[in-house]
Amino acid sequence: MNKIKDMNPLKNEKILREEIYEKNKITKWIYNIIILLGGSGFLIVGISSYIKYNIVYFLNSDQIIFFPQGIIMCFYGICAIIISINQIKITLNKAGEGYNEFNKNLGLMQIYRKGTKGKNSDINIIYQLTDIEAIKIEIKNGYFNSKQNILVCLKEKNDIPILQLTNPLKINELEKKASEIASFLNVPLKGS
Known part of the structure; x- marks a missing residue:
C-alpha cells in the first residue's frame, strides 16, 4: 500500500x-487500463448482440443471443468501466x-x-x-x-x-x- x-x-x-x-503506481495503471479495455469489449459485444451487427469487426457477436447473454455482457462491461474509471480517479488524485x-x-x-x-x-x-x-x-x-x-x-x-x-x-x-x-x-x- x-x-x-x-x-x-x-x-x-x-x-x-x-x-x-x-x-506501485505503474502496476495499478496497467491493471486499470486492462479492466477498462476488457469492460469496453464486453459492453461492445453486448450492444452488438442487441443490434445484430458487429460494431468492432474483431469482436464477433454472431453466436451471442441478446437475452440473456448480451444483457449480462452489457452489465459486466458497465461495471468494469465504472470500477476502472473510479480507480483511475483515485490514482490521479493520489x-x-x-x-x-x-x-x-x-x-x-x-x-x-x-x-x-x-x-x-x-x-x-x-x-x-x-x-x-x-x-x-x-x-x-x-x-x-x-x-x-x-x-x-x-x-x-x-x-x-x-x-x-x-x-x-x-x-x-x-x-x-x-x-x-x-x-x-x-x-x-x-x-x-
Missing part, C-alpha cells in the same frame, strides 16, 4: 517529517498519500492523508506530543495477507497507525524505523 519515501526523512532536532507515497510530522517546536503530531476530490475528504489528525504514550510495532503474518504496522499509542485513546505496509520490510528495518520515531519522541517502543 503505502511506503515511506526514503529511510532518511526530513529530520532535525525539533521536527521529524516522513512523506508517504504510493509505491489518495492515501501524505505525511507524518512530529513537531517539537509546536508540540504537535500531525498525520495527513490526501483523500479523493470532494468536500472534507482529506484526513488531518492532530494531537499534542504529550498525549503520545508509546510507539508500537504490529506484525501479522499470513499466507496471503501479511501486514506490518507502526502505531502511535495515545493516552486513554485508540492507537493510530502511522505506517501500514502490505509489502513487508525486513523486521530489523521496521524496528529501526519505529525506534527512530520513539527515540525522537522520547517514548518507549512496544511490540505486539
